[in-house]
Amino acid sequence: MSDVDTSIADWLDTNTYHHGQFWDLKQLLEAKAKSGRTISLCIPTLNEEKTIGKEIILLKSELMDRYPLIDEIAVVDSGSTDRTLEVAASYGADVYLSAEILPEMGFRPGKGENLWKAIYQLKGDIICNVDADIKNIHPRFVYGLVAPLLYRPEIQYVKAFYDRPLAFSEGVRPSGGGRVTEILVRPLFSIFFPELTALIQPLSGEYAVRRETLERLPFPIGYGVETSHLIDLFQMEGLAAFGQTDLDMRVHRNQSTTSLGKMAFGILQSFLNRLEKHEIGKGLEEGSHLYRQFQAEGSHYDQIVTRIEEEERPPMITVPAYRDRHG
């Protein structure tokens, strides 16, 4: 069992939460008051009229009006052509067009762009990003992510995960992190940044981050933003800067394989840029043949480490016996 990384195991024990640990919002409000921090909720949008209204109604009602945990709700939009902005504004969200924030820097369409502009526009010390397409939106999507930052000053970046990878008789249930995570990001992390595999859903669009961290990170404008953040902050601060919270189930529209292909392509671009920037990947290092997955046993997470070595055979033409036989 020497393949199990103890630093990952420790981090899983201390920095992985379940939203149920933070159900006591009164206590959370006390922690917020004590910390003196303000919190902004940022919802990046592009044509989300079907889900944005409910998301704002519920989060405003529960986390601003009833329990004043968040200080502003902002929608930052890439140029929706449907009624996203009208719906959002009608339920009391502050609505911004990404193109109108920092206009001297120009405008590029993409979710990463909206999140980057939001750092400039929003006031909070902590910014919590929540995607607009969550069908089963619930206050836990915000307080579950913000709470570790209020209770643990050393944590800077809290990521959501859903659909815990439970142990089944045939191994780990495959839905652990979504298709792009399991097929692209987890294998890449296993090779280049093994510790980051501990983040069960590295691509989830829900995360809360301290302003002083966000303002130091570069922002790919498209699909690669989440992956890049993880790599860059990991290079700066190590795994200890991260936390992750299990938010139970997230219901959203399913994406087609072709759109996931585009997403994977964007992520791969950002990833390769990171390797170059951090001068990683000149050759495969020791340990890079270990593939890391995780499974939950109650509230404890175990690493499932699989050794996958891709040995190679030479071209047949270089084998003397072959040449003897086939001339």
Add this chain to the structure above:
Amino acid sequence: MVWKRKELSDFDKNRFPSTSSSLPWRVPFLAEILSTLPSIESLQNALSELRERILANVVMAGEIPSPTGEETALARYVEDRFREANLDRIGGDEVGNIAGILPGEKGDRQILVAAHLDKIWPVNDEHTVAVGVRKMTGRGLADNSLGVAILASLPMILEATGIKLNADLVLVGTSQSFGRGDLRGMRFFLAHCPEKPEAAVCLEGIQLGRLSYQSLGMSRVEVIFSRKHQGELQGAATLGVTPFLAALIRQIEAIADRERDHLTLLLGSVEAGASYSEPPRTGSLRFEVRGVDRDRIAAVEAELVSYIRSLEQSREVSATIESIATREVGSLEEKHPLVVASKKAMQALGIETRLEPSISELSALLDAGVPAVTLGLGRGENRHTPEESIFLEEITDGIVQLLLVLQEADLETKGVER
């Protein structure tokens, strides 16, 4: 914000009838008391502050599945809201109701506000609510998530509008209203509550303007035909039980035609068979008779039962006949203060009143001798379809209407002869 605000003339001057009412329990200085009540506009303003909180309650009540007999999760949600509002004596009971009391200034009388918790949709149906600019869409929003949400929000609404009632307000989410539930929740509550409420208001999601103070007599019957012959069906028997179902349908049609000035006969479902070539050996038919004349309903029911028994004479088929639900005829007087108050509240808000005899909780209340009305809280469309929708603008008026009626009901004084 598109929360509706109406331009209104001076409401206090012409809102409710003056003391000229012949009803003895109206206090003589009603107009003076009325002049101290908040104006419609101030109520609407106070409600606009609560807009997202009320709508959030509608969404949450809407997304919790709550089929008849399985209302526990929704009852739990209402209970949480009651606890947050610090209601007294919060509790459920063995049939699935959830109740709590908002103590009044005097607390010598009780006014009941009720909303049925059950929806017609099974647990596994999609219950996601979609929110647009002016409407929300999702299963059961109109019947009865909006009613449940306003019930759960009422303590918060009263606090925000500064309305203090003298009477205790008993808030009840009732279970098992639909179908075979047969109003079990409300009947159980009325049979077991320690003190009989002096008045009651039932909340239904739609339609605004609905006023029910008369309960129709009603009888629901399920008939199941079974073929006696167990072997291979031959000749005319290859039609299975369908000729008997057809005969009964024709009989219902004939009686419906004959009774059309007095009663309504509804054929709710006919079920038999599952394939193309296998004659159905059993088949069921459900019908309902409703009207204002209980004896006439009973006579028609007896006539149909006797007809069904005559079909059994053929010895080819047997029938089981089950009474699923009944309602007694009941009504408040048109001049009853609750009725008058409801009409006046609607008038003040520019809402056209639509009288609608009811077979819902109102019926159990009138049966138990509790004066009651049923009010619609909002406008909606596509009721009982997956696209069931409610319009958001009118909800304020629905709530203001309820507040006006509750204040009026609260003005009744105990001890005055009824």
